[in-house]
Amino acid sequence: MDNILLAIIVLGSIGFCFSLILAFLGAKLKVExxxxxxxxxxxxxxxxxxxxxxxxxxxxxxxxxxxxxxxKGCLPAGEKVNKEIGEVLGLKGPTHKPSELLIxxxxxxxxxxxxxxxxxxxxxCRAAESIGGGLDCPYGCIGLGDCLKMCPxxxxxxxxxxxxxxxxxxxxxxxCIEVCPRNLFVFIxxxxxxxxxxxxxxxxxxxxxxxxxxxxxIGCGLCTxxxxxxxxxxxxxxxxxxxxxxxxxxxxxGKNKCPTKCIFSIND
Amino acid sequence: MNELILIFISTLLVNNLVLSYFxxxxxxxxxxxxxxxxxxxxxxxxxxMTMATTISWLIYHLLLLKFDLIFLExxxxxxxxxxxxxxxxxxxxxxxxxxxQSLGIYLPLITTNCAILGVALFMVTKKYEFFEAVIFGxxxxxxxxxxLLIMAGIREELxxxxxxxxxxxxxxxxxxxxxxxxxxxxxxxxxxS
Numbered sequence: 001m002d003n004i005l006l007a008i009i010v011l012g013s014i015g016f017c018f019s020l021i022l023a024f025l026g027a028k029l030k031v032e033x034x035x036x037x038x039x040x041x042x043x044x045x046x047x048x049x050x051x052x053x054x055x056x057x058x059x060x061x062x063x064x065x066x067x068x069x070x071x072k073g074c075l076p077a078g079e080k081v082n083k084e085i086g087e088v089l090g091l092k093g094p095t096h097k098p099s100e101l102l103i104x105x106x107x108x109x110x111x112x113x114x115x116x117x118x119x120x121x122x123x124x125c126r127a128a129e130s131i132g133g134g135l136d137c138p139y140g141c142i143g144l145g146d147c148l149k150m151c152p153x154x155x156x157x158x159x160x161x162x163x164x165x166x167x168x169x170x171x172x173x174x175x176c177i178e179v180c181p182r183n184l185f186v187f188i189x190x191x192x193x194x195x196x197x198x199x200x201x202x203x204x205x206x207x208x209x210x211x212x213x214x215x216x217x218i219g220c221g222l223c224t225x226x227x228x229x230x231x232x233x234x235x236x237x238x239x240x241x242x243x244x245x246x247x248x249x250x251x252x253x254g255k256n257k258c259p260t261k262c263i264f265s266i267n268d
Numbered sequence: 269m270n271e272l273i274l275i276f277i278s279t280l281l282v283n284n285l286v287l288s289y290f291x292x293x294x295x296x297x298x299x300x301x302x303x304x305x306x307x308x309x310x311x312x313x314x315x316x317m318t319m320a321t322t323i324s325w326l327i328y329h330l331l332l333l334k335f336d337l338i339f340l341e342x343x344x345x346x347x348x349x350x351x352x353x354x355x356x357x358x359x360x361x362x363x364x365x366x367x368x369q370s371l372g373i374y375l376p377l378i379t380t381n382c383a384i385l386g387v388a389l390f391m392v393t394k395k396y397e398f399f400e401a402v403i404f405g406x407x408x409x410x411x412x413x414x415x416l417l418i419m420a421g422i423r424e425e426l427x428x429x430x431x432x433x434x435x436x437x438x439x440x441x442x443x444x445x446x447x448x449x450x451x452x453x454x455x456x457x458x459x460x461s
Contacts (some may be wrong), residue, residue, distance in 0.1 A: 006335050012329060016343060018351040029358040031365075 039088050043081055044074060049152040051173030053077040057204035064089060075099060076153065076171030100187035102155075102170045105198025106141035107172045108266050110161025112214040113140055129181035136212035139201040141184055147176040167266065189242050195266040196240060196255045203235040217262045230254070237261075272403050275396075277458065280409040285383045285416045287445075287452040295374050295389035297415060297441055305370040310413025312360065312375065314406065316352045317384050321405025323348045323400055326386040345388045346379075353379045357411030383412055418448065 040061035052072050055065055064070055069090060073082045078099075086092070115168055125146040128134050133142045141163055148155025149158050150193055152220035154171035156176060163184075177185045200217035202209050209216040219236030223229065230245045231238050231254050245251060255263040285291045292313075299309040323347050332338055357375055361368045368375070378384065387408040391401045422444055431440050 003336075007337050009338055010331055010335055010338055011347070014331070015347055018347060022351055022354055025355055025358055029362045031361050128364060191402055 006009065006177065011222075025183060029175070034065050036065045036088055039063065040085060041214060043077075043084050045077050045081070045087065047076055047152060047171070048148060049076055049171055051171055052173075072101045099170075099172045099190060100101060100171070100194060101167055101190050102165050102176070102264060103186055103188055103197045103199075103266070104163040104165060105184045105186060105197070105199055105201045106139070106182075107162060107268075108137075108140060108213050108215040113143075114212050124183050125179075125195050137202055137209075137216065139182060139203065140213060140216075142182065146181070147185070150175045150179045159236045170212045188240075196263055197266075198231075198238045198240060200237065200262045203237050205236055209236075214245075215260055215262050217258075218243070218260060220259060222257045223263060224259065226250045226253045272400065275400055275403050276407045279404055279451070280411040280414065281455040282315065284411045284452050284455075285408050285413060287384065287449040288456075289383075289386065292381050292412055293445075294326055295358055295377065295381060296393065296412075296419065298377075299308065299374045299415055300419040303417065303424060305367065305408045306416045308360070308364070308367040308408075309371055309374065309415070310373070310416050312356050313359075313378060313381065313412050314382070314409030316349065316378055316381075317412070318357055318402065318406040318410035318426070319352050320345070320349045321387055321391055321408075322400050322402050323352075324369055325391060325401040328392060328400075336402075338420055341389070341392065342385075345385060349384050350379050350389070383408065404457045415448065415452075419445065422448075 003200075004036065023078070038059075041058060044057040044061060046057050050056065052060045052074055054060040054071075054151070060071075060074070064085070068088050068091070068092065070082070070085055071088065077085075101268045114136040115134070117133075117134060119128050120129070123144050125133075125142045125144045128142050128144055132138075135142055142162075143161055145158060147163065152173060153169045153171045155166045155171070157164050157166065160259060164264065166221055172187070172227075174185075174187070177183070182201065188195060188197060198217055200213075200215065202213065206218040206220070211216050217237050219233060219238070221233050221238070223231040223238050224233055228246065228250045230251055232241050252265075255265065279285070286293065286296050295309060295313070297408050300306050310360065327348065328341060332344065342377055353376065356378070360371070360375065387405055391404055394404075396404055423441065426440060426444070435443070441444075
């Protein structure tokens with residue numbers, strides 16, 4: 001009985017001594033953290049997507065508090081949350097840039113793209129690209145879905161062998177732009193009433209394009225011959241100049257004139 | 269004095285805690301990715317190990333032996349180690365937040381680093397005097413840091429090596445650790461203990 005009591009006393013007093021030291025040092029070495037960081041962490045979506053340019057939501061919150069600005073802002077969060085972030089930091093004015101529409105500049109379905117060779121190897125676009133892509137068209141979508149795997153919001157999906165984007169899910173992080181070996185992804189402004197884009201990236205001449213794809217832009221220039229046409233031909237490839245659009249009319253008209261139907265509207 | 273030097277060399281190289289006793293493997297593999305964080309970890313472990321052995325020796329000889337409470341040694345030693353780790357954590361968090369972040373979960377895990385409890389228990393079984401125990405703890409920590417540093421250096425180079433796919437990650441790390449242990453076996457015979 002004595003032994004047990006002694007054990008309790010000895011161990012208890014050792015523990016008590018250490019807890020006293022710890023309590024003292026704890027008070028002395030306390031790390032003050034800006035309460036705004038915690039507040040921001042509660043507001044931020046916590047996706048750690050990295051669209052803001054920082055490694056994660058916490059890194060963004062720390063940098064924002066430290067430098068008192070919001071950089072690009074939180075792209076996936078939308079306007080309301082970004083306003084709140086600005087309020088926490090005591091900032092006035094816009095706290096993020098408006099979100100844009102993501103487009104993939106290759107609109108050919110699987111049976112429209114020509115394949116004269118078969119690709120056997122690791123099923124990633126990067127690997128395929130290093131030996132030519134296994135696709136006759138040297139500019140088009142290889143279709144092995146590196147962008148699908150990379151997208152943190154799962155906004156990209158494949159439909160009949162062509163890349164589709166769910167604009168409501170896209171958080172504008174731009175990871176697909178980096179990962180696509182053929183640089184097919186581009187952001188276009190959201191503000192227009194009718195958003196059309198040329199879903200082809202082939203810079204070759206008419207005959208070469210026709211050889212490899214049924215839906216390629218052959219560089220005929222019909223879309224540019226509409227009054228006030230926002231389309232412009234460069235390197236045998238038509239592109240929309242979004243800053244020149246004044247109304248939706250010529251955009252749609254040019255789209256309807258395309259002989260290969262490679263001009264898409266956002267919902268196509 | 270000779271005795272102390274002998275203990276130092278023997279614990280540092282010949283009977284290295286990690287490579288010949290297999291103690292503290294978890295932080296050895298976990299934190300050896302970058303040289304910078306491995307130095308921080310090594311310093312933290314060396315400090316905790318030296319202090320833990322010293323305080324454990326005092327507690328063991330002044331309290332436990334005196335009151336015939338040797339069965340409390342594990343609990344008492346763990347108590348010492350846990351408190352020391354807490355202190356180290358506070359210091360690192362206060363003075364180097366980048367080191368704090370790079371050590372991450374491995375910092376509180378020093379508490380359960382078996383190398384530290386191992387050193388404290390070896391000190392008892394080997395019946396060391398006070399200064400011998402202090403040197404033993406210090407050289408144990410230094411040995412751990414040394415091996416951690418070597419490993420981190422190798423692994424930083426390994427990042428650029430063309431490792432076959434099946435060996436990437438943990439397998440190549442374990443193989444490297446095995447080869448290191450093989451090398452350290454070469455020290456046996458340096459001191460006969």
